[in-house]
Amino acid sequence: MTTEALGTAIPSQDRRERLEATTAHAAHWLRGVLRVVRPAAWVLIAGAVVLWIAGGALGWWELTVAAVVITTLLALCALFLIGRTAYDVELDLTRTRVVVGERAVGALTLSNTGTRAILPSRVVLPVGAGRGEFEVNRLAPGSSAEELFAIPTTRRAVVAVGPVSVVRGDPLGLFERVHRKDEPVDLYVHPRTVLFDGQSLGFLRDLEGLPATDLSRDDVSFHALREYQPGDDLRHVHWKSTARTGTVMVRQYEETRRSHFVIGLSTNPGDYRDDEEFELAISAAGSLGLRALRDSQRVEVRVQERALPSGTGKQFLDSLSGVVHSRPRAGGIVELGALIAATLPLASVVVLVCGSTVDANQLRQACARLPFGARTLAVVAQTGAAPHLRRIGDADVVTVGALDQLAGALRKVLS
Known part of the structure; x- marks a missing residue:
């Protein structure tokens, strides 16, 4: 490749990388916008567009007025998205393990560690397939709010509590901005069990093990005697039999199963x-x-x-x-x-x-x-x-x- 061709290829590659980065940024921004708009808002947006076009094409001022009203309503509702939701969130379950039928009690603490007040917002706490909602008032700098909650348990399960979501939206529910905070906590709902007394499983106890068919040089279950072989532990020599037979005899054991x-x-x-x-x-x-x-x-x-x-x-x-x-x-x-x-x-x-x-x-x-x-x-x-x-x-x-x-x-x- 010549110097001129190399110089042409490098700017072309840089432009391609910048284009890809710009496209990815735009796609991320678009996904963020789409997540903010609720289904009801999409209906109103589509209705406003149709009314603007129909009012201009047909010359009906009534349609144009309706389009202006809907557009103004959408703009006013969108203003509710403005504002910070920079809470420090702490989710605390007093017990992460309960038995079926018990209530799991916890606390949700929201703190404003910034220098500006945070406008009222709504906090959503997912609990398994359901969710709890808390209304949080305006929070001044350095202030905190605590919400207590109780989770009833009717069935054995592993329930994911969280992550906490801070929701900023309008009163009509047209727009909603969600910021997820904290990490989910697993709540274990144990099955009911019954306690036995000390002898309830006595017939099942097997503290010394069960004998197996394998023979061993060292165990707790004596099986037989045999002649000494090189490498045998001298501690297992049976001296009485050795003196009687004139041959060194050692104990042989039956392996037991743990x-x-x-x-x-x-x-x-x-x-x-x-x-x-x-x-x-x-x-x-x-x-x-x-x-x-x-x-x-x-x-x-x-x-x-x-x-x-x-x-x-x-x-x-x-x-x-x-x-x-x-x-x-x-x-x-x-x-x-x-x-x-x-x-x-x-x-x-x-x-x-x-x-x-x-x-x-x-x-x-x-x-x-x-x-x-x-x-x-x-x-x-x-x-x-x-x-x-x-x-x-x-x-x-x-x-x-x-x-x-x-x-x-x-x-x-x-x-």
């Missing part, structure tokens, strides 16, 4: 009669998991499509707050049993939780697919039913009609 409490919660909508039954199952699973965590057991929770965090009680309840129905193609309780066997083969205790539409044959198949040697309990949620116990294969099956029946139903398993 206590591993697994909860399989079916989220397939076909396993439940209605949403109330689904919520009962989640509450039962939460109650069992919390009891196991208090007993210092290792707890794993599986649903059809993922594992739920369950390292602590708070983490476990937080994860249950966000549980929803899985896709039907993810399978039901039988497929969940197979998933547990594939991902948690060393589980020592497995509790399956499902709804009343699961029949005895499906429960039998699900329990048959669980890890070999694991103790099995199935909890069937059936709203309104009397608690009862039955045996399906090697598993105890407990049916509960309400959450407060769970502890008593489990005691029947012990008796």
Whole structure:
């Protein structure tokens, strides 16, 4: 490329970059303008244009007067957009975790840290799919306003509170300028749970582990004696047998499986009669998991499509707050049993939780697919039913009609 051609190409590239920057700025400005104009204003703008054109073309002064009135109204309403909304916004929830039925209380603090007053405005606080609105009066420099609010909770969920939006608009709702402030806060609405006494899960405890078929040189479960081999720990020499046989004999141990409490919660909508039954199952699973965590057991929770965090009680309840129905193609309780066997083969205790539409044959198949040697309990949620116990294969099956029946139903398993 010659020097003349290079000199021509550089200005052309600069012009193209400036044109792209100008176009992007204009598009951003246009999007801002379009967001300000409400649908009612667009109707009036279109009507004003039609009246101006018709009045000029037909010579009807009545149409022209109507066009002037509408245009003046639009201009006056647009003046309400002028002004600052530079609040410092602080959203404070006294508790970010509540149980279904409790009210979450919070405060919204708006501060004017500028040197000029802020005209009256409207503050919108989104809460999940709904929203709350607060009218804020004129705020002088250095002043602040606090709005208290309460969020009723009727269903288990993870509710996003915020972000706060400061709205400046006209009384007729033709124009609206929105500035979003602060960051959203997650409110965890935990399922209801019931506390068990110390013996409620006694039949499920496995503090010493379950024996496996593998043999080990060092464990807690003595299995047999064998001849010494190079590398064996001399602490395990059985001296009495050595003196009697004249051959160095060492103890051989049977490996034990660490206590591993697994909860399989079916989220397939076909396993439940209605949403109330689904919520009962989640509450039962939460109650069992919390009891196991208090007993210092290792707890794993599986649903059809993922594992739920369950390292602590708070983490476990937080994860249950966000549980929803899985896709039907993810399978039901039988497929969940197979998933547990594939991902948690060393589980020592497995509790399956499902709804009343699961029949005895499906429960039998699900329990048959669980890890070999694991103790099995199935909890069937059936709203309104009397608690009862039955045996399906090697598993105890407990049916509960309400959450407060769970502890008593489990005691029947012990008796």
